[in-house]
Amino acid sequence: MSTENEPDRRIRADAQRNEDVVLAAAKELFATMGVDATVRDIAAKAGVGVGTLYRRFPKRSDLVAAVFRHEVDACAEEAATLAALHPAEEALALWLKRYTGFIATKKGLASALHSGDPAYAALPDYFRARFEPALESLLSAASATGKVRTDVEPYDLLRAIGNLSVTSDAEGTAHTHRMVDLLISGLRQPQAS
Amino acid sequence: MSTENEPDRRIRADAQRNEDVVLAAAKELFATMGVDATVRDIAAKAGVGVGTLYRRFPKRSDLVAAVFRHEVDACAEEAATLAALHPAEEALALWLKRYTGFIATKKGLASALHSGDPAYAALPDYFRARFEPALESLLSAASATGKVRTDVEPYDLLRAIGNLSVTSDAEGTAHTHRMVDLLISGLRQPQAS
DNA sequence: TCATATACGGAACACTGTTCCGTTTATCAA
DNA sequence: TTGATAAACGGAACAGTGTTCCGTATATGA
Helix, strand or coil: CCCCCCCCCCCCHHHHHHHHHHHHHHHHHHHHHCCCCCHHHHHHHHCCCHHHHHHHCCCHHHHHHHHHHHHHHHHHHHHHHHHHHCCHHHHHHHHHHHHHHHHHCCHHHHHHHCCCCHHHCCHHHHHHHHHHHHHHHHHHHHHHCCCCCCCCCHHHHHHHHHHHCCCCCCCHHHHHHHHHHHHHHHHCCCCCC | CCCCCCCCCCCCHHHHHHHHHHHHHHHHHHHHHCCCCCHHHHHHHHCCCHHHHHHHCCCHHHHHHHHHHHHHHHHHHHHHHHHHHCCHHHHHHHHHHHHHHHHHCCHHHHHHHCCCCHHHCCHHHHHHHHHHHHHHHHHHHHHHCCCCCCCCCHHHHHHHHHHHCCCCCCCHHHHHHHHHHHHHHHHCCCCCC
16 A cells, blocks of 8 residues: 555656655664755755655655654564574664664654644654664564564653653763663673662 | 842833733733644734734743743642641641642643753742742641651652653543542551551 | 933844646556 | 666755744833
């Protein structure tokens, strides 16, 4: 229901190409200039007109949401990659660090998310739907090795890291990383209370 | 250093009057329409031109900050009033409820506060400077009656209520009030762990 | 009463997000 | 290969912000 696959009408090649290039430009500008980057700047960086951008993303917030979903996907998919390349326990730790990095880049979005804009209403669910299974599989694989505690709910862990990342000012990310390290080493003591 | 008192030049009477009326209009519009209320709307409601408004508040955010400080003052001053009218233990409980109500109206501001706008940078300190002594005196008076625990830091309590108030959606304020009630009754058990 | 520093009002400016529409182009059947 | 045409493109124009400017009005103190 999301992307039309029916043979009725295929999306035109140039349209698809422009959608990709706009997403890439938006992602980069959001990262460097913050979520307040201008629609005009994004269109210019993508090398398209604003009309083209608006055809695919009728509201500015649609573009923000699309970039967000893309980045959630990228981070979630890395769980499988890490699981394939590392021992379960290590993969878990590596992904949690990766996730912490992801959260750190979402400072600007946090306020937008709670802004009541209906365009963002679905994002929290998307966030959970993608991340919870990803962490779940890492966590259960790690638990199976016996070296990691088994009594931790994936969603609690996701939230805990999110809350630890709510720091007001500079030097905060260092603090966050120390606390997350603590959390990870806590995980490594199987079943201690 | 904040408001000129020196006899050099007194502020003109009409200017003072307009400042008051603008603040009142802004306070009401922020309450009813949210912090996104328009500068034009505020000026219109106050019955002044935008130029007049900008003379006193050079940035929109200055106006937001001024209203915020006014409301912090009002809430903080109520601590003394309640202390004069009620037994210490009761005054504490009443003020904490009042404070919870204050926090509830600051949803829209929360995102602005963390937005990095330098106009808001001083607000957290102002918040703490006004509220911490207010709660401190209520708390120590209540502790003196022996009916309230003595091992609670005022700032921790302020923050705890603030965090409890971070609810995502509807039905949230009911939940917040239940949790704050719990907190208050917890305070009433002297020195239990 | 008058000179003047101060303050006032609101048109105009700059910069947003968004819409509109004449022009261009990818697609596909003949 | 070639048209016909639906789809997509670009960017000027619109609407709604915050902010500035400046000619006019007025409170103040001598």
